[in-house]
Amino acid sequence: MEADAVDSTFDRSQLRDPSLLREDLFIGGAWTPGSAGRRTDVVDPATGAVIARMADATDADVRRGIEAAEAAAPAWGTTTAIERARVMRRWYDLIVANADDLAAILTAEQGKPLAEARGEILYGAGFVEWYAEECKRTYGEVIPTNVAGRRLLTLRQPVGVSAAITPWNFPSAMILRKAGPALAAGCPMIIKPAEETPLSATALAELGARAGVPDGVLSVVAGPPATIGEILTSHPGVRALSFTGSTEVGKLLMAQSARTVKKVALELGGNAPLIVFDDADLDAAVAGAMASKFRNAGQTCVCANRVIVQSGIHDAFVQRFRTAIEELTVGNGFEDGSEQGPLISEAAVEKVQRHIGDAVAGGATVVSGGGRHPLGRTFFEPTLLTGVRPGMLVAREETFGPVAAVIEFSTEDEAIAMANDTPFGLASYFFTTDLGRMWRVGEALEFGVVGVNTGLISYEGAPFGGMKESGVGREGSRHGIDEFTELKYLCVDGLGG
Numbered sequence: 001m002e003a004d005a006v007d008s009t010f011d012r013s014q015l016r017d018p019s020l021l022r023e024d025l026f027i028g029g030a031w032t033p034g035s036a037g038r039r040t041d042v043v044d045p046a047t048g049a050v051i052a053r054m055a056d057a058t059d060a061d062v063r064r065g066i067e068a069a070e071a072a073a074p075a076w077g078t079t080t081a082i083e084r085a086r087v088m089r090r091w092y093d094l095i096v097a098n099a100d101d102l103a104a105i106l107t108a109e110q111g112k113p114l115a116e117a118r119g120e121i122l123y124g125a126g127f128v129e130w131y132a133e134e135c136k137r138t139y140g141e142v143i144p145t146n147v148a149g150r151r152l153l154t155l156r157q158p159v160g161v162s163a164a165i166t167p168w169n170f171p172s173a174m175i176l177r178k179a180g181p182a183l184a185a186g187c188p189m190i191i192k193p194a195e196e197t198p199l200s201a202t203a204l205a206e207l208g209a210r211a212g213v214p215d216g217v218l219s220v221v222a223g224p225p226a227t228i229g230e231i232l233t234s235h236p237g238v239r240a241l242s243f244t245g246s247t248e249v250g251k252l253l254m255a256q257s258a259r260t261v262k263k264v265a266l267e268l269g270g271n272a273p274l275i276v277f278d279d280a281d282l283d284a285a286v287a288g289a290m291a292s293k294f295r296n297a298g299q300t301c302v303c304a305n306r307v308i309v310q311s312g313i314h315d316a317f318v319q320r321f322r323t324a325i326e327e328l329t330v331g332n333g334f335e336d337g338s339e340q341g342p343l344i345s346e347a348a349v350e351k352v353q354r355h356i357g358d359a360v361a362g363g364a365t366v367v368s369g370g371g372r373h374p375l376g377r378t379f380f381e382p383t384l385l386t387g388v389r390p391g392m393l394v395a396r397e398e399t400f401g402p403v404a405a406v407i408e409f410s411t412e413d414e415a416i417a418m419a420n421d422t423p424f425g426l427a428s429y430f431f432t433t434d435l436g437r438m439w440r441v442g443e444a445l446e447f448g449v450v451g452v453n454t455g456l457i458s459y460e461g462a463p464f465g466g467m468k469e470s471g472v473g474r475e476g477s478r479h480g481i482d483e484f485t486e487l488k489y490l491c492v493d494g495l496g497g
């Protein structure tokens, strides 16, 4: 099905508060065009229209951001948790109050349907709310002593200045998932958003300032990624780096951060298996596969990349999955009823085409879709492939697009081996109604996140992160704040007794 048109353009005057759309850098609490005056176009991927011209940071601008953060760190790190929680709560309230505008900005620069964008805003805001509460609970401990007259204590203190480098696929939530725990822990943060989607970042910074986040505690520097990454990773004043993006860039940043031994948290690529066993509830399996695979047009690191289906249920599952896929409405994210927007770029479309081409050359069948959508540009048809085999590109690499690749299997052991046969280990899913199988498979999967009978696993109160080459560290939950705290041991002697 098709939504009406691709030409419904974004117009900033439609925003209830147009002053949320900021095209400058935010450094040390001030908006600045950047010291070289250079700008990069921000383009609506649905129409190709230039919606803003974002300032580019120079080396000097990035260094100023770090210096402002260093200056702000002592005061922010020693405010009481209650004071930080109040500021964060105000930020959360402002994000929620402005959710419609933030969603419109997000759809304009990223393409996802407006309802999905609004969902992302609220999901991201959840991290701010959750960590506003959690900062009151960053407890230390008293350890039973080993020596009379000595007491052993631990404190959890802010790690210091932190940096975030974030991707275009969740331009708002990936920032808030990092800034929430960082600010809660007492750490200033310098954010480098993706080139395609800087406007969500600056809108959030504007709301942070209105909420009373002190100058220098939250800065946004957009611009040349390698240069900014090099400064953020080499500067000794930056003590923690949190990155979400490709495994390739994550490895580079990890190596660069080794020079100053920073704390690093990396959320990298995935190659999620979604296993449907013969005993699965078919409705739940199809709904879960749809939700996991086609969220954000397949452009998430937790999207099912391999749909691994047992022989006994294979044909029934494929038939129902196909029907659901063919009912998806592709269209401009601003059109009512649009369920799948454009892909982020021409390069993304080419990668999807390469994966489909390789699968078909190897014997896979295109059951549905398979090509560019009649809407043109970077719109792509929701696609279903069957007869996929594990060696094919579509099963080995993250496709990051709306392509469901179905692989058939026979036994539970075979499914587990197939699922784990990847250097990645972020999200995985399986569908079964057998309780014993739920435990066996849940424990055997080498993935940081396992969804059982569901395709949607994200929640700010749960730990999100990967094993193997999918990353290090966890975001969300009480564990997420550990990436921004140091555990200090105090050994106090001479107490007598």
Ligand SMILES: NC(=O)C1=CN([C@@H]2O[C@H](COP(=O)(O)OP(=O)(O)OC[C@H]3O[C@@H](n4cnc5c(N)ncnc54)[C@H](OP(=O)(O)O)[C@@H]3O)[C@@H](O)[C@H]2O)C=CC1
Pocket: 165, 166, 167, 168, 169, 192, 193, 194, 195, 196, 223, 224, 225, 226, 227, 228, 229, 230, 244, 245, 246, 247, 249, 250, 252, 253, 267, 268, 269, 270, 300, 301, 398, 399, 400
């Ligand atoms: N885990 C996840 O959520 C994501 C995974 N991916 C995977 O990665 C593939 C490529 O996507 P892509 O957007 O290119 O991902 P990247 O890893 O290139 O981009 C993520 C972020 O890293 C920045 N970056 C790029 N190069 C450097 C560098 N040398 N030093 C510091 N920062 C850098 C980008 O900046 P800039 O935008 O300015 O280039 C962006 O802010 C996707 O197809 C997908 O498979 C992509 C996005 C998210």
Ligand SMILES: O=C(O)CCCC(=O)O
Pocket: 169, 170, 244, 267, 299, 300, 301, 302, 458, 464
């Ligand atoms: O693709 C990502 O990196 C983020 C996944 C979104 C989520 O948190 O569910």
